[in-house]
Amino acid sequence: MKSYLITDPSFYGSSRDSLESSLNAVLSKTIPDFALFRDKQTSDYPILAQSFIRVCRSYGISKVLLHGDYTLAKGLGADGVHLTGTQFDEIAEAKKQGLYVVISTHTHDEALKAQELGADAITYSPIFFSPAKGEPKGLEDLKEIVDKIRVPIFALGGITACEQINAVSTTGAYGFASIRYFIP
Template sequence: MLRYAITDPSYYSSDPLFFSRFLERILRFHAIDMVVLRDKQTSDYETLARSFLSLKPHFPETKFLLHSDECLAASLGADGIHLPSNAFGRISHAKSLGLWTIVSTHTLDEAVEAEQEGADAVTFSPIFPTPGKGEPKGLEKLKEIKDKISIKLFALGGIVTDEQIGAVEGAGADGFASIRYFVE
């Protein structure tokens, strides 16, 4: 089961020094396969991205992804990009830049489209109840999507316990993505 950590400024801060120290502790404590810098609040994402990517040499087994900006990800040497669900048209551009590409999805049609456009993986969410994210999709929908796509599928949304990780694994997910699991 692949483990994908998503940062959030409410836990990690947007201060580059505090952020990198906190993230380093998280990466040392958990066996994380992928981590994405997701911070929609900072006024200086590039500086925060440089701090984030400064940890990359110390964790060679972990993929370091930036969120939304494939050009910045490529120029700074990130391993990949996490694109939002409204950016399917940018998948081929991200791939042409040599970036491993994961896309947020919320429906079967979106997951299929992401695969057709060349994405390496998708997140599907929310699986479990998550503050502010609407009605959960559930494990049956997760299984249905896994049966219809061949790229990697990461369950996302409300995953905060080992029991939930076991449940999404049982539904066929290749991995899980979470903010709170890694910090709470």
Template sequence: MKKYLITSPELYTDTPSIFRKILHKQFGIHRPEYALYRDKSNPNYEGQASHFVEVCKQSENIKSFIHQKVDLAKELNATGVHLTSLQFGEIIRAKAQGLEVIISTHTYAEVLQAQKLGADAVTYSPVFTSPNKGKPKGLEDLKELITKCNIKVFALGGIIKQEQLRLFKDIEIYGFASIRYFVDK
């Protein structure tokens, strides 16, 4: 099962040197295959995104994704872009620029639309209870979704413990994405 680390400003800070140090540490501990720079409030988003992509390139086999910003992802030579569920119209443009595309989804219809438009993968959420994310989908819903699509699916939402990952053993998901799972406690 692939691991997709998502940053968060309150856990990863916006000070470049500390951010880089935390990223290196977490990448070394958790060895994710995918990582997303996500910070909706950083006024120096572009600069911090540059540090993020550089750290991903220094780490072994980590694909770097930039949140929402197709042109910035291309400019920084990131692996790809992670689009929000309001950005389906950007999938084709991002693919035309040679970027891998992951898009956030919350319904079967959105997953199938992402697949039709050529996205490489989706996050499907929330699977478990997650702060301010609404009612969780649950494992049966996720299992049903997998039978209806042919796109890589990352389970997202409320995944914070190893025990939760064991619950996916009978579900053929591509991987899981999380913020809190990838932070030392």
């Protein structure tokens, strides 16, 4: 099962030093297959994204992605972009840029739409309880969507322990994505 680290400024900070220090602490314990720099608050996103990419590359992470901006992802040499659930119309352009495209989905219809539009993978959430993310979908719903589509699915939402990862693995999901699981 693939692992997908997602950053959040509340755990990684919003300065270059705090981001690099926190990221090094996390990656010295476990190296995910995918890593996403996600910070919706900072005005220094491009500068922090450069540091994020550099640190992730130094650990050999397979796919390093930036959040929401495929032009910046391409310009900074990231492997791909993670688009939000309001950016379905940007999948084709991101793919034309040669980027690996992940998009956030929360319904079966969105997952099917992502597949039709050519996304490389999706996150599907929330699977378990996650603060302020709505009613959990649960493992049965995850299994249903995994059986319905061909696009790799990362289960997301409330995955903080090995028991949840093991439960997700029984559904046939491609992997899991998390913020809090990776925090030391």
